[in-house]
Amino acid sequence: MSAGAIRARDLGKEYRIGSRRANYKTIRETVVDLAAAPYRRMMRRGKGASSDDKVWALKDVSFDVNAGEVVGVIGRNGAGKSTLLKILSRITEPTTGFAEIHGRVGSLLEVGTGFHEELTGRENLFLNGAILGMKRAEILRKFDEIVAFAEIDRFIDTPVKHYSTGMYLRLAFSVAAHLEPEILLVDEVLAVGDVTFQKKCLGKMEDVAKLGRTVLLVSHNMAAVRSLCTRGLVLDAGGLAVSGDIGSCVETYFKMIGAFQESPDPGIDRSGSAGFEKVTIFGKTSNAANTIQQSEPCEVSTVFRVARETSGFQLVCIVEDMQGRVVFRISHDSQSLGLSLESSQEYELRLGFPPLWLNAGLYSLHFRAFIWGDRSSPRYDSDKVPLDVAGGHSEVDSILHPEASWMMAPLRESAVQ
Amino acid sequence: MSAVPVPAIRHEVPIIHIRPSRGWASLRLDEVWAYRELLYFLIWRDVKLRYKQTALGAAWAILQPLMTMVVFTIFFGRLANIGSDGLPYPVFSYAGLLAWTFFADGLNKSSQSLVASSNLVRKIYFPRLVIPGASVFSGLVDFGVAFVFLFGLMAFYRIPPTISVFAFPLFLLLLVCLTLGVGLWLSALNVEYRDIRYVVPFFVQLWLFVTPVIYPASKVSAKLAEMGLPAWIYGLNPMAGVVEGFRWSLLGRGPRPGSMLLVSALVAMTLLITGAFYFRRMERTFADVV
Numbered sequence: 001m002s003a004g005a006i007r008a009r010d011l012g013k014e015y016r017i018g019s020r021r022a023n024y025k026t027i028r029e030t031v032v033d034l035a036a037a038p039y040r041r042m043m044r045r046g047k048g049a050s051s052d053d054k055v056w057a058l059k060d061v062s063f064d065v066n067a068g069e070v071v072g073v074i075g076r077n078g079a080g081k082s083t084l085l086k087i088l089s090r091i092t093e094p095t096t097g098f099a100e101i102h103g104r105v106g107s108l109l110e111v112g113t114g115f116h117e118e119l120t121g122r123e124n125l126f127l128n129g130a131i132l133g134m135k136r137a138e139i140l141r142k143f144d145e146i147v148a149f150a151e152i153d154r155f156i157d158t159p160v161k162h163y164s165t166g167m168y169l170r171l172a173f174s175v176a177a178h179l180e181p182e183i184l185l186v187d188e189v190l191a192v193g194d195v196t197f198q199k200k201c202l203g204k205m206e207d208v209a210k211l212g213r214t215v216l217l218v219s220h221n222m223a224a225v226r227s228l229c230t231r232g233l234v235l236d237a238g239g240l241a242v243s244g245d246i247g248s249c250v251e252t253y254f255k256m257i258g259a260f261q262e263s264p265d266p267g268i269d270r271s272g273s274a275g276f277e278k279v280t281i282f283g284k285t286s287n288a289a290n291t292i293q294q295s296e297p298c299e300v301s302t303v304f305r306v307a308r309e310t311s312g313f314q315l316v317c318i319v320e321d322m323q324g325r326v327v328f329r330i331s332h333d334s335q336s337l338g339l340s341l342e343s344s345q346e347y348e349l350r351l352g353f354p355p356l357w358l359n360a361g362l363y364s365l366h367f368r369a370f371i372w373g374d375r376s377s378p379r380y381d382s383d384k385v386p387l388d389v390a391g392g393h394s395e396v397d398s399i400l401h402p403e404a405s406w407m408m409a410p411l412r413e414s415a416v417q
Numbered sequence: 418m419s420a421v422p423v424p425a426i427r428h429e430v431p432i433i434h435i436r437p438s439r440g441w442a443s444l445r446l447d448e449v450w451a452y453r454e455l456l457y458f459l460i461w462r463d464v465k466l467r468y469k470q471t472a473l474g475a476a477w478a479i480l481q482p483l484m485t486m487v488v489f490t491i492f493f494g495r496l497a498n499i500g501s502d503g504l505p506y507p508v509f510s511y512a513g514l515l516a517w518t519f520f521a522d523g524l525n526k527s528s529q530s531l532v533a534s535s536n537l538v539r540k541i542y543f544p545r546l547v548i549p550g551a552s553v554f555s556g557l558v559d560f561g562v563a564f565v566f567l568f569g570l571m572a573f574y575r576i577p578p579t580i581s582v583f584a585f586p587l588f589l590l591l592l593v594c595l596t597l598g599v600g601l602w603l604s605a606l607n608v609e610y611r612d613i614r615y616v617v618p619f620f621v622q623l624w625l626f627v628t629p630v631i632y633p634a635s636k637v638s639a640k641l642a643e644m645g646l647p648a649w650i651y652g653l654n655p656m657a658g659v660v661e662g663f664r665w666s667l668l669g670r671g672p673r674p675g676s677m678l679l680v681s682a683l684v685a686m687t688l689l690i691t692g693a694f695y696f697r698r699m700e701r702t703f704a705d706v707v
Contacts, residue, residue, distance in 0.1 A: 015705065090435060090542040092704040098436035105433065105542075113540045116462065118469055123462075130458040131541055182430065 003102065005183055005214040006065040006088065010097035013058040013083050057083040059238045060097070065231075067102070067182075070215040072229035072246055074222070074253045079235040081218045082187060085109060088216065089185050103182030103214070106133060110187070112172030117161035121152055121171055124160055128175045142178045149204075150174035177204045183214045202228065222250050222322055223361045227393045250362060251386055254322065276367050276382035277303040294358050294391035294401060300351040302367060302382060316368040317351060319387060327363060327399055357402040360393040362386055442697045449544045459551035463526075464558045478559035479566045482514040489514075493631050502633045504670055505574045508567075512667055513630035513660045515567060516588075519560045520596050520656060521621045526552040527600030528607050528617045535707040545700045546693070549604040553597045567667065579669030588662035591685055595655050598689030605692075605699040608707050628656040634677070652680030655688070 058080040065071050073081050086092045088099060089107030114131040115124050125146060129139040139146075147153055150170040152163075160168055186205075205228055209215055219225050225232070225246065232249025234242040234256070242252045279302040283292035292298045306313060312334040319327040339347070349367075367382040392401050449456075468474040486507055493499045494506030501509035527549040531538060534548050571578070607613035629637065634657055638648040652658050658681020661674040674681075 086704065087435060090433070091539065093437050093701045094435065095437055098434065101433040101435065103430050107542065109540045110536075114537050116466065118466055119462070123465065127458050127462055130455045131537065131543070133455075133543070136454055 003067045004064055004100075005067040005069070005103060006063075006099065006101050006216070008064075008088070008097070008099040009062045011058055011061045011084070011087060011094050011099060012056060012096035013080075013087060013092070014054050014095040015057050016054055056238050058087070058094075058235075061235070061238075061240045062097075063233055063240060063243055065214060065216065067214050068212045069231055070209040070217065070229045072225035072232045072249065073216060073218045073235065074220075074225060074232060074249060075235035075241070076257060078237075080238040081235055082109070083238075084235065085185050085187050085216065085218055101183060104133075105183045105185065106179040106181030107185040108132075108176045108179070108187065109185070111169060111176055115160060115168070115172060118159055120159050121147075121156045121163070125156075125171065125175055128172065132176060132179055133181070134179065138180075146174045146178050149177065149200075173201055177201065177208075181213070183216070184208060185216045187218045188220070222253070223359075223393070226250055226361060247388065251388070254362060254364075254386065274305055274307040274371070274378075275380045276369070277305070279365065279367060279382050279385045281365060281385065281387055290386050291388040291390065292356075294360060294389050295355050295403060297355055298353050300353070300365065302349050303346055304349050304367075304369065305346045306371065310371050312372045314370045314372070315349070316370075317365070318368060319363050319365050320384075321363050321399060322361070325399075327358065356389070357400050358387075358389045359398050359401040360389050360391045362388055438701060441694060442701070444693055444697055445544065449546050449550075452543050452547055455543055456547045456551055456554070459547060460555045463551060463555035467555075467559075475562050478562035482511060482518045482563050483566070485514055485518075486511045489631055499632050500636065502635055502664075502670065504576070504664075504668055508570050508574050508576060508668060509633070509664065510630065511567060511570055512664045513628075515560070515563055516592055516660050516663045517625065517628065517630045517656070518563065519556050519592060520659075521625070522559070523553045523556045523596035523600055524603060524621055525617060526556070527596075528603035528613055530600075531604045531608050531703060531707060532611075532614075538703050538707050545703055546601070546696060549600045549696075550597065552604075553593065553600050556596075557593075571668070576668055576670075578667065581666045581669050581673075583666075584662075585666040588659060588666055591655075591662065591682055592659045594689045595659060595685035598685060598687075598692040601692035601696040602688070605696045608703055609699065624654075624656065627654050629660050634661045634674075638677070647676070649676035649680045652677035653684060655681040655685040657681060659685075 061080070061084065073084065075081050083092075085107065086109070087094045088101065089105060089109065091107075091109075112128065114128055116127070119127065125143070126136070126139055130136070147156055150167075150173075152167050152171055155163065155167065160171070163171070202224055205215070205217070209228060215228075217225065217229060229246045231244065232242070232246040233240060234249050234252050236256060241256070242249055279300065281290045281292065281298055281300045283298045284296045285293065300317065304315070314331055314333045316329060316331040318329045321327055363386070364384040365387045366384040369380040371378055371380075392403075467477075471477055473480065489510045490507045494501065494510070499506075530549045530552040531545065537543075537548070538545065568578075603613055603617060607617075625631075629651075634651060637651050637657075641648055641650060658674055658678040662678055662681075664670075665673055
């Protein structure tokens with residue numbers, strides 16, 4: 001069954017910006033405006049409507065989401081993700097286009113909306129539940145479950161102003177996590193709380209997805225998006241850039257934000273004399289370039305060209321995660337490769353790796369070379385290529401996900417017969 | 418054919434249409450009804466916070482009209498000797514203040530309500546009517562407390578309630594409708610024009626002077642008759658009808674409000690209906706502006 005859950009056509013939202021007019025008006029401005037309106041209309045007749053102080057936060061966005069799909073909405077800040085979610089959750093109206101939603105919608109644009117410092121956890125739980133659209137009976141039924149999930153049983157009758165930030169967020173998310181609409185719209189809520197709780201939230205979201213509910217998730221946490229979503233929508237500058245399978249969407253996004261951008265350092269195109277050519281990564285079993293299983297050996301290959309007379313060079317291979325942290329950095333020099341160096345030489349470079357056991361997700365790989373014997377010892381960087389690792393995924397923030405063999409046996413014979 | 422009945426649990430899946438709306442929107446009162454529990458919780462929150470954050474709690478509900486009554490009695494009742502339709506001035510003014518306090522508090526709170534709840538408006542969808550609605554209705558709790566005190570005052574001055582007390586719910590309903598009507602106008606205007614925040618206290622103060630709280634309406638109608646104007650003209654201030662209705666139904670004395678009340682009721686209903694439509698029209702931009 002794949003009935004349509006969301007159908008959006010040409011959705012657009014125009015906002016008024018600019019210093020000439022604030023968002024809200026004062027009566028004086030309105031009076032002045034009214035007086036000036038006929039004159040302004042006359043002035044505009046020739047030029048057409050002015051659009052100097054308007055901006056399209058979203059423009060001509062069309063897509064379909066089937067029931068049961070978990071769709072990740074990704075894009076840079078200001079790309080229109082939140083505007084899209086606000087339109088779909090009916091908080092604001094689109095300026096153009098329309099959307100059709102089949103089913104009840106629960107939206108979670110923020111956790112703890114409507115929480116009040118002076119009220120106790122219990123009171124806030126009921127209030128927040130009602131604000132999110134739960135019925136009183138439903139809240140009563142799930143009360144124990146919500147409190148248990150938030151791990152705040154002892155403090156349920158304490159005003160939330162005495163809560164730690166963690167407790168506050170746990171309670172807030174817990175209420176939201178127990179919403180049961182057919183369609184759930186979620187914005188960035190996974191960015192809250194400590195890592196352990198984030199993991200718990202991810203687990204809860206996975207459960208939601210497994211129940212066959214439709215989820216639209218906006219997040220900057222690409223690892224979470226990749227593990228939860230099946231499809232993606234990439235927004236850029238208010239428009240829909242790509243829609244499709246989540247892996248390619250995440251890759252597009254990273255390309256967009258410059259994670260794989262061509263290096264600014266002198267590279268292959270520097271007079272064509274020296275540097276690296278295209279880098280490719282192949283797993284032993286996979287046939288798609290730059291995609292490997294975490295448990296398989298892989299091979300990285302490229303072509304390196306040395307132009308000038310040199311006594312040797314050093315090669316470095318660097319793998320970084322998407323936060324820019326170095327996962328590893330290994331180097332090798334030309335002497336130990338046993339090369340006889342001549343000028344204008346092209347070399348084929350191959351690196352064989354054992355299974356790397358990287359946590360599933362996206363990484364980037366690039367080469368760097370230092371040429372010896374030169375006054376300036378120039379550095380050459382290859383382009384960064386994506387390294388897409390498939391397989392088991394553990395905690396949000398970990399780098400490795402090795403397979404271990406777990407064994408356990410009692411140390412002594414049990415006393416029980 | 419099959420022995421096993423197919424359970425027909427699959428309920429109707431609602432289809433939500435999202436598109437830009439133009440012109441005057443319908444009130445969609447069914448939706449407000451669907452969100453009645455939220456209305457209830459917001460009222461409950463307002464009341465709870467009011468009694469939690471203040472040291473005197475429920476006492477405020479009585480103190481405010483009571484202290485006003487004392488000042489009015491000394492200055493207007495005794496010193497200025499304004500007259501009170503033959504009723505003891507304290508009871509006379511308190512009955513009026515009972516209605517007035519609800520009205521003035523309701524306007525002050527509801528006009529600020531949308532801006533004060535901007536975090537809700539920007540993050541969650543629900544019929545926005547619920548917010549000023551909750552501010553107005555939460556005043557009913559204070560009203561209830563102050564109302565009980567009126568009976569103490571009536572017992573003290575030996576004024577027994579008469580059969581007309583059964584008409585009281587109608588006047589209360591009129592008061593609530595009027596407060597809601599004006600509150601809707603002010604709250605929607607306040608989102609668009611932030612001047613309203615400064616205008617409201619001043620506006621409420623002026624309104625008090627044209628309402629027969631301090632003085633009896635009979636004095637005004639007498640003057641109107643001298644000028645050859647019909648008495649119902651005073652009813653164009655809808656609070657005039659409400660306050661006079663309160664006195665007549667609760668204290669059982671004074672003139673029965675007739676044509677004046679009818680005019681007040683018409684004005685109140687007009688304010689409520691136009692207020693609700695204006696609110697709905699402005700509603701779609703609240704989240705962008707607030």
